[in-house]
Amino acid sequence: MATKRSLDGDDVSPNKRTRTELDGPVVPVGQSQQQQEEAVGITVFVSPEVAGFECVVKHRYTDFLVNEILPSGEVLHLTDLSDARKAARQAQHSDSRNGSKVEDRAVEQAAAPVEAEPAVKTEVDVKAEVQVGAEGGVKLEPGVKTEADVKVETSVNEPSDDQILDGPDLATEDRTTLLDIFGEDVTKKIVELYHAVLRNPQRKPRDHNTIASGVISEKSKRTEAHVAVRRIFDNKLQTETLQDQPGVIAVKASPPVGVSGPRGQHGPSRNGAPPKGKVGWQELGGEYLHFTLHKENKDTMEVLSYVAAQVKIPAKNFEFAGTKDRRGVTVQRVAVFRIRAERIADLNRSARGWRAGGFEYKKHGIGLGDLVGNEFLLTLRDLHVPAEEGLDAKQRLDLVKKIISQAGDSFKTNGFLNYYGLQRFGSFSTGTHVTGLKMLQGDLEGAVNSILTYSTALLPENVSDEAANTTPRDDIARADIIRKWREGTVGPAEIREAMPRRFSAESAIMQYLSKKDKRSGNLVQQEDWQGALNQIQRNLRLMYVHAYQSLVWNRVAGKRWELYGGNAVEGDLVIVNDKDTDDSAVKREEVDQDGEMIVKPAAEDSLAAEDTFTRARPLSKDEAESGKYSIFDVVLPQPGFDVLYPTNEIGKYYKEFMSSEEGGGLDPHNMRRSWKDASLSGSYRKIMARPLSGSLECRVTQYDDADEQLVETDLEKLQKADHGGRVHHSFNGNGATSAESSNGSKGTANGEREGSKIAAVLKFQLASSQYATMALRELCKGGARAYKPEFNTAR
Template structure:
């Protein structure tokens, strides 16, 4: 199952990577074929029926995941993600604050009724979460609130008039209002709205505004310029001005428009109904073209910036699935949205997202149509989010049906104590000693051929072989597609059956139209390759076919190869030297400048040598920003390694590339040995440039060991109901709803029989139920960016401990 991992450069998901990655017995031993060689057939060998745990262990070994920091600790087993509420992930912002969804809607107030309606849909979805079914949320309407700007309809700026001219205009407006005081065209304004106007503008200006609207109603045929505008007193508070504009449009819809002048006064003028529709369309079109905000709306600068940031809460959905929907509704596409890292499907995740030139009101409206997802906490900023703009992720993980060594024969109380002892020791060592920072299994895909195998063929320039591997399928999936019998030992999903059948048709007949008719569109890489190769004259245009795959997917293949090499080298480094710092180990230059120079980095001077004040540039304007896009590493000398200034958590290992340093010791030599071997594809670590530019890997660095940002905490729970929820999600907290089956404090509710002392009376069969109680371990941990939660759990639980729940049929991959 794809794990939640906030990557600085996250590997984009392949079409079906959301499903468990442990379902194929994949060989990652590479061959070195000739440049244009391809496999004779596109079918992978039929795999024997083995447990999911065995397949995971086998694949871990094949992608270099072999070592533990504390192998002597006792392990335990448990089921991960049996319910998607068992895996809660909240981003940790750069400030260190854990992100939580606080408010829904655009006004900072919880829309309780709307959320309760969506929660009922989510509840239905959770009951059938194994097949991912969900009920469509009917869209609800919302008034799109116009916001102010500084530009006229024709794009020209409103000219600032001298104070005397303003006085003349106000006097003329007052005179016209007086002439219309006895007319029947007075607008209907409630006492509450009238009080709002008085609080914003004062009684005099409020009366003038009502008089202006009365004049508009009395003379509907006049042009807007025939009505004298009303000029308010200056309003210096931005939020108060925004509230004034919003209130005017709500109380007098399609009658007036307002704009903030340069002296912070608000000009209120007529907007005849016959022009309002065309005007709004022009404003909308201007926004889509990236132009200025329309007349009568706040400028992006006054809102706080062009980028709208908001919190996205989702349940059992991919990040790109939700972002794709939002992009289709806003007409900016998925690329118009930015986020710090992708999040897993099977879980409840909370993250920040940004989009350019959208209002909170519009996004809140669209958010009401989301299923099993919510957006809120809107803020405008001058910059959008970038990958890696987070400190890490906080995980709240529930492991169900946990078992421990030597638990046989123990009663319930003894099992709980054993669990606490084992987990307490594992958590203590984990917090202090960390874990090997392996790339997790999800980095290597979930199909018949792992993504690193495709990557090595691309780096070998064997493009035909890479395509053949992408189009690989198993005999098991094809047999299931062609059979009417159901094999209860291996169940294959309908999508995987259709994929195998479509790829078999393409391999045997080259009938692209028929293959594409059967192939589900979710398999985008396979679809685009077949579509390209089936066109006349393109049957052997391998590079052209690969170009049809989205760029992020193409890069995923070669990045997976880098990850494989890094994993194998990390295991070698740990088994050879352990936690000892040795000569030739690499450390990041920017992290240890003070140690290198022998001085500490002080605060920038406030005054120069002459006593004049020094004005330092803001971070975004500085030419010497600390966060540089390029990391540099250097090797430690023997004296530095033995100085005690560096520890094992400082050591980095390079990802293969043309712009990295390799350790000048035996680990550096191991890079050459590994990559030149059959397993490494016969490649040279010092020759990573390719004629196809995007396959030229510059490389990077990754810490050998990782440790949590703060010490772990855990709880041991007993339960009998597999559907019991042990933790609260942000929506539960927001709606003040407690998970079903729990009382305050998170303890399971037990209905007591009425007795003299109020205790639960044991009935016949209760003792058997007591024996059948299961144990759940609830872990709370914080990990930094680019660290895999599954690798952290692996260190805690040891080999075979993590049993990822299988919600779908995946046997045929």
């Protein structure tokens, strides 16, 4: 049974675990959502005078539909259900050249006889043969070349400086970009390194030269350098900012990307041998297979880990622009290196809760910046508004429509404070920002202990049968295994077996601290706290210190609004040269559709975190009063050693809050630490957000069945079309074609649905760094509550 709720959203039944705000943090019983938000600095509404409403979010996972917005501005949809053969044809024909069929050329090349190259022999071999020839009459075979000959020919064929810089592999505009960033000497060396990598694809990166740039003092220029090298040289080269030489960028060969099959070789293809080498893959269109992933009620990595296991490659080989929420239906683009389309399409037959389609070979993968944002289609159920008591059904419906319309108009015009949402701060009673604070304070033991905290109420023996219905099984398992580890009754093997996979940080820490000397049996790493933290994947590790930055940012954003409201004032910060453009700094943040930090599967992404933002400057009094800048241009820094702080009262508030007990006694002007992962350079985030293109569409409807589905997913539309059903691709996804809805609910003659309950279906788009939860908070004035599902707790 679902938990009964009072009108204000609190649980009626006692001793229940509260999970609110779209799968937000778990907090002690009795703590309201407002208290949770205030604890992390979420305190202000932009338009408090506009009436709010109460609703239930994510009653069904189909109530939360998310589709990526591609860099082209197109909203991504699943548009086909390809079988293996169709997927192969579709992907192979995606990059036809000169009207000929790629598939035919690939088959012809595979069938063509291979002409053997002349053998290359060492000088020792040649001398030996010469000697044998002198004594035994054996002569050198024609066409055999010595290493000396090869060296001479290579030297003769080596391109000149002008050829290197103007060669066919380097477009004029790319050459200009590199010269502007690095200068002629360094650019020449970088291009030479690139050619060396292409000539020797099997050579290990460490066997190639590392090129060091001169000092690049401007951070925006360093950012440009990272992006340019990766783009121009097709990810064959990588960059990193040297820590011991500030402003210097190292350019080196990228590590080879793993491919499928034993020992890195591709297995056989039922359509014939797969292309070998870069040229063969280019015939198909490129070395990266792109496809559209449609998933329902599953984590992104949960699906990709399954796919990876089936095609026998590491899960980290998959690339995507952002993780997507579990409890929802999401559509996103995924790329993988050198995998045939039919191998992924084959898995559709056994897929549960996901499908893959839209296969296409391309020359590049998917990385940062390959996502404009996300389009949301949200179904808000069981709506209640102020002053509805005593109204009949029609009057109540009319009042709900009026209030929703007013809230939507305000939302489109005035936007919402761009707070970091509750999910940014973790899922348990000790927030991730607490762990981050301890790391910044140098209390690494405290940081480890904060990660390994658990509530005794979640121990198996303390979970009642009633509470078990609303408590995830994984949370119970987590508490149980941490308790047993602290008691010393389990070791690394048991931890790996019993700890749910999504708690990778806890598992990694406990296994590391549990390592014993094989001879003595003594623990050898039990107090190596930094070593334990280093076992956590780096992006996940950084999440803790970023959570502290987010706490500070939230506090400051609320204070800024209280002091100055919705106008740009003297001393506010704006991005340099960013007027009338998108917030490029925010676009490059590694965040998902809810603003959550992305844990990328590819660890070799070398774009330095400290270089993912541009410069900001304070507004003068004249500029602030000119009207040129609005509140939507104003940014606030996350604290770090390489940011500017506002020159008005807000700049002083950073120091006031961070030096307080709640702020941890830190100095915003001293954020460097000896441990790199706790050394924060900072970044900028716009204080305000609103829907992209200023658009918000809404449909208010009635229904009776609490579980009635009110929209259709992309997959349902395709399946319905395949069965001959008419599908209306309207914004709300409702494919009903008459007064009878798709699931049998009745409607009125004019298409209005009938029922005792009211729901609203909202469609809007947000940039990738903005939280849907915070948008809903402003719309509903804090009245949105996430449905608490029942969980299978059989153990």
